[in-house]
Amino acid sequence: MxxxxxxxxxxxxxxxxxxxxxxxxxxxxxxxxxxxxxxxxxxxxxxxxxxESDRGAALMAAAYLDETLSGLLRKKLVDDAKVADKAFVFNGPLGTFSSRIDFCYLLGIIPANARGDLHRIRKIRNGFAHVAGPISFENQDIRSQCDHLNFHGVNAKASPGARFRRSVMGLLGLIIFRSKDAGHLERMEDYTMPDGRGIVEFVAKVFEEKTGKEYPLRDHFD
Structure with missing residues (x-):
C-alpha cells in the first residue's frame, strides 16, 4: 500500500x-x-x-486518570462513604494523585509498571503546569519522561506526544478493567475486649500479699 x-x-x-x-x-x-x-x-x-494542545492534553489526562483511580479505590475500600469522603479530600490520606497511585499499587489492584507510568504522567502534568510560556512534548524534560512510558505499545519512531497519548489510553483501559472486577473489602466486626478480671485478681493478690495493702486499681475492674 x-x-x-x-x-x-x-x-x-x-x-x-x-x-x-x-x-x-x-x-x-x-x-x-x-x-x-x-x-x-x-x-x-x-x-x-x-x-487538545500538548499542555491541555497533559492536564486533562492527569485529571481524568486521577478521577478514575479515585473511583477504583472507592470500589475497593470498605463501603463507608462518610469515612471515604474524608480520606479523599485534598488534605486527607488519599487526597492527591500521587497518594492514590501508590495506594492502588499497595492494595495490589494495579501493577508496578502501571504505577511507574502514572507517576510519569503526574510529573509530565507538573512539567506543563509549572511553565508559564510555550511548552510542548518536545521539551527535553518532558520528552525524557515520555521516553520511559511503557503503556503505549509503539516503537521508538513514535513522537513523545504519541507515546504519551497512547499510554494514557492504555492505563485508562487497565484501570477500568480493574474497576469492573473490584469489590469492597469486608468491614470488620467491632472488637470486644476480653474479660480481664482473672488477670486483675491475680495481680491484686500478689500486690496485697507483698504490700499488705489493697490493690489500688481493683475498683476499675469490678
Whole structure:
C-alpha cells in the first residue's frame, strides 16, 4: 500500500465514519447499560483529549486518570462513604494523585509498571503546569519522561506526544478493567475486649500479699 500519498480531510472523514459504525456494533453487543455509558464516556474523552494542545492534553489526562483511580479505590475500600469522603479530600490520606497511585499499587489492584507510568504522567502534568510560556512534548524534560512510558505499545519512531497519548489510553483501559472486577473489602466486626478480671485478681493478690495493702486499681475492674 502506498505511504507517500497525502491523506486528505475526506480520508479522515471516511475513516471516522467507519469507526463510528464499529463502535455502534461493539456497544450493541454489551449487556450492561453502565458498560455502554462507560465506553461512550471514554470515547468522548479520547476525542477531546486527542484534539487538545500538548499542555491541555497533559492536564486533562492527569485529571481524568486521577478521577478514575479515585473511583477504583472507592470500589475497593470498605463501603463507608462518610469515612471515604474524608480520606479523599485534598488534605486527607488519599487526597492527591500521587497518594492514590501508590495506594492502588499497595492494595495490589494495579501493577508496578502501571504505577511507574502514572507517576510519569503526574510529573509530565507538573512539567506543563509549572511553565508559564510555550511548552510542548518536545521539551527535553518532558520528552525524557515520555521516553520511559511503557503503556503505549509503539516503537521508538513514535513522537513523545504519541507515546504519551497512547499510554494514557492504555492505563485508562487497565484501570477500568480493574474497576469492573473490584469489590469492597469486608468491614470488620467491632472488637470486644476480653474479660480481664482473672488477670486483675491475680495481680491484686500478689500486690496485697507483698504490700499488705489493697490493690489500688481493683475498683476499675469490678
Amino acid at each position: 502506498p505511504t507517500d500519498e497525502l491523506i486528505t480531510e475526506e480520508d479522515y472523514s471516511r475513516f471516522r465514519e467507519a469507526m463510528r459504525v464499529v463502535q455502534a456494533e461493539l456497544l450493541s453487543g454489551l449487556d450492561s447499560e453502565n458498560d455502554r455509558k462507560r465506553i461512550l464516556e471514554i470515547v468522548d474523552f479520547r476525542e477531546s483529549f486527542t484534539s
